[in-house]
Amino acid sequence: MGMTLTEKILAKAAGRSSVKPGDIVEASIDLAMLHDALGSLTFPIVRDLGIRIWDSDKVVVAIDHAAPPSSLGHAEWVADTIRFAREYKIRHFYNMQGVAHQIIPEEGLVRPGMVAVGTDSHTCTYGALGAFATGIGSTEMAWVLAKGSLWFRVPATIKVVVDGSLPARVMAKDVMLKVLSVLGVNGATYKALEFTGEAIRRMSMDGRLALCNMAVETGAKNGIVEPDEVTWSYLKERYCGPMEPVSPDEDAVYDRVIRIDASGLSPMLACPHSPGNVVPVNEVAGTKVDQVVIGTCTGGRMEDFRAAAEIIRGRKVPPFVRCLVIPASAKIYRQLLEENLIKVFLDAGCVMCNPQCGPCAGLHYGLLAPGEVCVGTHNRNFMGRMGSPLAQVYLASAATAAAAAVTGKIVDPRDM
Amino acid sequence: MKMLRGKVLAKFGNDISTDDMASSKYVTSATPEALGKICMRDVDPDFPKKMAEGGFIVAGTNFGCGSSREWAPVALKAAGTKAVIAEEIARIFYRNALNLGLPVIEIPGITKNANVGDELEIDLESGSVKNLTTGVALKGIPTPEFLTKIMEAGGLVEFLKIDLAKSRGK
Numbered sequence: 170m171g172m173t174l175t176e177k178i179l180a181k182a183a184g185r186s187s188v189k190p191g192d193i194v195e196a197s198i199d200l201a202m203l204h205d206a207l208g209s210l211t212f213p214i215v216r217d218l219g220i221r222i223w224d225s226d227k228v229v230v231a232i233d234h235a236a237p238p239s240s241l242g243h244a245e246w247v248a249d250t251i252r253f254a255r256e257y258k259i260r261h262f263y264n265m266q267g268v269a270h271q272i273i274p275e276e277g278l279v280r281p282g283m284v285a286v287g288t289d290s291h292t293c294t295y296g297a298l299g300a301f302a303t304g305i306g307s308t309e310m311a312w313v314l315a316k317g318s319l320w321f322r323v324p325a326t327i328k329v330v331v332d333g334s335l336p337a338r339v340m341a342k343d344v345m346l347k348v349l350s351v352l353g354v355n356g357a358t359y360k361a362l363e364f365t366g367e368a369i370r371r372m373s374m375d376g377r378l379a380l381c382n383m384a385v386e387t388g389a390k391n392g393i394v395e396p397d398e399v400t401w402s403y404l405k406e407r408y409c410g411p412m413e414p415v416s417p418d419e420d421a422v423y424d425r426v427i428r429i430d431a432s433g434l435s436p437m438l439a440c441p442h443s444p445g446n447v448v449p450v451n452e453v454a455g456t457k458v459d460q461v462v463i464g465t466c467t468g469g470r471m472e473d474f475r476a477a478a479e480i481i482r483g484r485k486v487p488p489f490v491r492c493l494v495i496p497a498s499a500k501i502y503r504q505l506l507e508e509n510l511i512k513v514f515l516d517a518g519c520v521m522c523n524p525q526c527g528p529c530a531g532l533h534y535g536l537l538a539p540g541e542v543c544v545g546t547h548n549r550n551f552m553g554r555m556g557s558p559l560a561q562v563y564l565a566s567a568a569t570a571a572a573a574a575v576t577g578k579i580v581d582p583r584d585m
Numbered sequence: 586m587k588m589l590r591g592k593v594l595a596k597f598g599n600d601i602s603t604d605d606m607a608s609s610k611y612v613t614s615a616t617p618e619a620l621g622k623i624c625m626r627d628v629d630p631d632f633p634k635k636m637a638e639g640g641f642i643v644a645g646t647n648f649g650c651g652s653s654r655e656w657a658p659v660a661l662k663a664a665g666t667k668a669v670i671a672e673e674i675a676r677i678f679y680r681n682a683l684n685l686g687l688p689v690i691e692i693p694g695i696t697k698n699a700n701v702g703d704e705l706e707i708d709l710e711s712g713s714v715k716n717l718t719t720g721v722a723l724k725g726i727p728t729p730e731f732l733t734k735i736m737e738a739g740g741l742v743e744f745l746k747i748d749l750a751k752s753r754g755k
């Protein structure tokens with residue numbers, strides 16, 4: 170029986186010739202990510218148990234959540250994260266250089282066929298590079314650091330075929346919101362999403378990262394894209410070691426196949442308070458907006474900022490709106506500088522923030538007051554996640570968010 | 586693992602997220618006491634009061650969706666939760682809960698068959714529940730054997746301690 174991409178990677182990592190959905194396997198880990206917010210729960214366990222890290226070169230530690238800390242409690246996590254990185258000689262340590270989920274792909278640290286875990290549910294982002302990647306708890310991370318392996322139940326795979334090509338101002342984020350409208354927030358629980366089809370092959374790495382990032386919002390264990398020319402050329406600039414292609418078998422067995430025609434898609438929004446509450450933009454057009462966030466590990470990459478700048482250029486953010494522009498990494502920040510986009514954002518009255526998670530996890534600045542409305546390029550709009558439970562948060566593409574920033578209301582970016 | 590007996594003290598619908606269980610904006614300290622006090626604050630501010638005597642939660646689908654934060658199971662436990670019985674449990678939360686010694690069990694049909702105040706008996710290993718108040722018995726998803734072993738050891742940290750001691754003794 171043929172295997173899907175996820176099954177193949179897990180079989181290899183478990184040293185088995187084949188696996189099937191439901192099997193429980195012990196897979197070796199190629200990459201482990203810890204960040205200041207949830208890694209800080211792992212560090213004391215590692216110290217208490219006297220764990221010797223199995224391979225510290227496979228460990229990435231990032232300070233991206235409380236970056237910089239805004240309370241004493243957060244300052245303690247951050248200080249402990251730095252202490253840990255020092256004590257355990259973590260070479261891949263990134264102190265406020267952006268969100269781990271951007272840094273890791275950007276630095277060529279995740280590659281096709283790898284098994285990656287992180288103390289963060291959006292670790293599934295790295296599937297864009299053809300890796301099996303998933304979020305785990307902080308205590309499990311202590312196990313991984315000690316052993317270099319972890320158990321997984323092999324997930325069944327849902328194949329998501331995206332045909333055609335995306336119309337202007339319709340982005341990868343809109344594709345994922347469409348997928349969420351089909352699967353809902355638990356349609357893929359315990360499963361893998363394998364993205365394929367013409368529109369995926371044409372999609373940039375930035376787009377693929379956005380897509381896989383939100384796999385967890387369908388309940389999925391991981392999202393994955395088969396490596397192709399886009400993958401190899403992305404990696405060539407970042408990594409020079411050997412790499413092996415991986416692909417699903419022709420006769421792989423899928424749990425379900427979903428087909429989406431990209432050509433027929435329009436800009437979408439996930440309405441409060443669920444990423445699965447998806448409607449086309451025109452259904453909520455006119456809703457007034459108090460805050461716009463363009464950033465995060467979902468929508469804070471160059472493709473997003475270029476699309477946003479195209480709409481923002483020459484326009485002004487009304488004074489009653491705040492628009493936070495948060496590059497997902499320091500490299501992206503620099504690129505924005507080189508492409509002169511920072512000027513576009515500043516001229517419009519946007520606020521340029523340092524690369525980090527920003528208000529996304531509700532830890533930090535940019536929290537919402539009761540009754541306030543936010544349109545953001547992030548991935549979750551659970552009630553109260555970004556501040557008051559009485560605030561309303563909409564998830565959208567960077568184009569849709571930019572259109573909201575300069576008009577102060579929800580509008581179709583194609584009308585701009 | 587032995588049977589667990591307790592009273593349902595709180596009941597929730599679908600899609601209760603780990604953000605609901607431990608919202609970042611209230612997490613100023615990660616101690617269990619502090620987390621227990623803020624548990625479910627946006628959803629049900631009286632939750633810690635309701636759970637104070639110690640008992641079960643019954644919930645709908647996708648319980649524990651979202652963030653991988655372990656503050657969530659810690660908060661539930663600290664608030665008095667002895668076990669969670671849900672229609673469906675989100676995967677990262679499922680692993681975290683058992684790793685931290687909080688019994689969680691998937692029982693399709695539970696929300697129709699258990700209410701606040703009912704006395705339940707649950708068996709993690711076989712994945713079954715008996716409602717002692719109504720007499721209804723339901724069968725759900727059994728817990729993988731090695732996960733019940735982790736629970737019996739008192740959680741993953743204890744389990745890892747034993748494992749490390751063994752390999753160091755070699």
Ligand code: SF4
Pocket residue numbers: 234268270289291465466467525526527529530547548
């Ligand atoms: S940007 Fe948001 S979703 Fe991404 S890692 Fe940070 S808090 Fe999590």
